[in-house]
Amino acid sequence: MAEAEALKDPVGGAIASIAPEALAAKAGQPFARMLVLAMLAGAFIAFGSLGSLVAQANMGEEGAVRLLSGAAFSTGLILVMIVGAELFTGNTMMVLPAATGALALPRMVAAWAVVWIGNLIGSVAIVLLFAGAGGLGDGVGAAAMSVVEGKLAKPPAAIFASGILANMLVCLAVWMAMTARTLPAKILAIVGPITVFVAAGLEHSVANMSLLPLGWLAAPTATPDIAAGAVNLACSTLGNIVGGAVLALTMAFGHDALRRGD
Template sequence: MGTGRPGRAASPAPRLNINALTPVETEKAVEDAGVAKTRLTGRRAFVSAMFAGAFIGFGALFFLIVTADPAMTWGPKRFVGGLAFCMGLVLVLCCGAELFTGNSLMVSDLAAHKVTLRQMLRNWIIVWFGNLAGALLLVSLVALAGTMGLADGAVGDLAVATAAAKVTPGWGTLFVRGILCNVLVCLAVRIGFAARSVADKVLGILLPIAGFVAMGFEHCVANMFFLPMGLAAKLMGFGAGAAGAGALDVGAIAYNLSAATLGNVLGGSLFVALDYWYLNAKPARKPSDPVLD
């Protein structure tokens, strides 16, 4: 005769939901993340931002390596380069890091009165400078590694040409390109929040990020790598024949970053964060409120 205890009824296996979060659920996830960002100490936020600056820099370097091939025609080169650049945001979203452009979404927390203006601006300032520090550190290491000399110097020449092309347009043009860029970046970040797996995150962000790169829009954190790397390559003797290379200096870098940064803030906060907060989190109209045609 068996002496074992009567078996317990088997508990049902948990149901695995593979569907992406709904827009309302995504908005809550975005806002919860924004609140958590304000609770980071200054040091933790800065170090995390350094990682993001370096991650985006790796994506930018991957772009330079891939698009240095002279055999590729313009369209395919931009698309393939954009896909390569996606590595940066994949690392940010999957490994965890503070990215200034993505943090534009914190404006939805401000609208919902979950964070104060001071808390949000404090995060933005720390993260912006942390992103810059991480990007500059990577520029130094890449220069020391001799990477600009790959493909018989084609990578270094392209670094100069790419940077020069970013400092020669008018400030207003760069500003609008910054707006358009961060609309796509923040939509990609929202896709990342909506995803339930690493694979979902990676696949979801590919087209928006590859798209903004292929379209030639301006991302301030990417430019924190592209522009100093171009200047460093120029000082190393690369890109002597690049159009506009003579204009590439520290002042030109500040010129681009001022326009790209302000455009990124406006694009991410006004055209993504506030709109999606209004659609998915703003308190609904009460039945007694009048309906305006």
């Protein structure tokens, strides 16, 4: 009944009434299916990373270029949302059904782990294929190295704070896309927040699963700083969890979905 009412009026916070049930259902999928869909999502976000780097190649770091790069990156989340893949950062909103009692905490954590690993596998697979195809030439490799240099120069606290902001924007894009009735509306809902997060240089753990190895592969004579990369992924992952949780819980509380348990 709640879903039917929400679909009649998808504007504003109507999605809050069906989000807990929908997110709990995602967490309840068989792990094998979840892993495959997560690998696809990692691949799709990697495609977005490739588009972002191509937009930056030989273009400098001016504001307009950063906005163009962000718009190109949004292709990744558009693919995830329209095809129906499993993205870790979006799934951080599973704290909502956990808070309403619709999802057991151990199942949520297990789902997160499976999807995070699947996203990593899919991301690395696309990176290796792209590098093998010679895609790191024509300024793309230089753009990748520049992006990675900036990411690895950040202290852990900055990465964590940046991860919170990044996933608030990503989850806003997901939340709005869930309310959209048409394909163009879904795309429009996604492009704005994703463009902002990329242009601002914020830290998205799944995007970094492709951006970091792309930067390392672009500089084959340099030794990859695996330790710094692991710190980046750990801190951005934790920040993404906080950002997704804050966004989902405040939206649900603001629209009274937590109290009703709808």
